Amino acid sequence: MILYMGSYLLVAFGSIWAIRSVHTMYRFALAVAALAGVTTGFLAVQALDYAISGAALASIPIAAGLAAAAFYRIGARRAGSVALTVIVLAEAGIAGGYRLYISTGYVFAADLAFVALLYILQRASEHRARPQPEGASLSTVVKGAGAAKGAGAAKEAGQSKGALTGASKSGGVLTPAALALIAVAGAALLARFEPDDTGRIGQAASAVAAYDETNDLQTARVQVNAAGFNPRHIDFQPGVMMKLVIEVGDTAASDQVFESTSLGLKAPLHKGDNIFLVKNPKPGDFEFQVGGHTGTFTVLQSADPSENNG
Structure with a gap:
């Protein structure tokens, strides 16, 4: 049980630390939330002897912690999406962990995968946050096009700006309402899981x-x-x-x-x-x-x- 508790704390504090980093962006926060959610669900269902309801509840403190950390970086609405992402992906992690026979080997593998993927996400976020050369800057290109006298160049710059604004509003991700519906549907599917003796992956037949x-x-x-x-x-x-x-x-x-x-x-x-x-x-x-x-x-x-x- 100590191993499972240590793994749970690793996911909680590691993901919260990543969200609170100076390089946090919305997409990065969602990626960290997804990683934390699926790892938490997997670990919890193994630690709690396939107790699905308890495993689902275990994701709530981490969802709340990540939402609080994200609130100061990306705002309340997006912080809500971060919390819901944790819950939705925790349900996926529960489904995966439920099909594997309980083993400390799986716990170590999940811990290593979490640390490695979190590191990759962190480095990617840092790379995205680095200042771009002035000549390659999108804002410079748009500004230069706006200053151009040609009507065609001005129109193209306006379209680019409009597309950029639309992308920043939508973020290319699901809304909190859609995430909430997915979470409810996932919970309904998990409620239909029933214990059986057909065997799980890693469980010896004889x-x-x-x-x-x-x-x-x-x-x-x-x-x-x-x-x-x-x-x-x-x-x-x-x-x-x-x-x-x-x-x-x-x-x-x-x-x-x-x-x-x-x-x-x-x-x-x-x-x-x-x-x-x-x-x-x-x-x-x-x-x-x-x-x-x-x-x-x-x-x-x-x-x-x-x-x-x-």
Whole structure:
């Protein structure tokens, strides 16, 4: 959890610092807001064990912080657009993070990507803010055209000025009302997400228990969270004691129960490692349940038929 909190603070303070830089422009502020939003949504849904509503709420403080920072640079209306951009892109980040199995590796990757992209945006903003050579300045060209005696040159300068003024007003971006509608539509789509056991990217479908020859023991570790089990299926060898370690993460729900009717086992789980031992397992397929999710394991057939019949 400390890693997730650190990542959240990195996004919050990094993006606010970028918005408050002397080179802040409207488009730059929106780009920073988009980056902060998608990173926040991704990190929050992973940190909160796929709790979509909580992940969406996590984007609000960052949206408010960026809006406050942008208010002094680009005005109230555009600051509102910055806040809405954070929320909209956070919903996209939530959708992406929801499809990935919880992993600290993804968190590190998201942190590195955020820092790298923020640096690129900052350098691009600095480059845009540098004074242009007088000969290449658009204002100089327009002024010179306006001073020209030819009617054609004056007309062309007027069109250029009008186009420049229109572009500065619209900014080439969505209005706050449009962003608000997109945010509402995104929230409605996220509300339809439902947990399932079909597997997520990075979630192993199956694994083989590791055999400890010294202790004549085969061990399998299974992680459990809102995505279900990782791996979802395990293969064991027959005739060797099984050690099944159910690992309940810090972000997983409390008061969960491990139950396997086929093995006659039922026991409450605590955070951390929960160990179950099965002596002399016979070949067959078995199921176990935790928190509404179902996992399976198979004790394979032995080369010795007498062991299969036990």
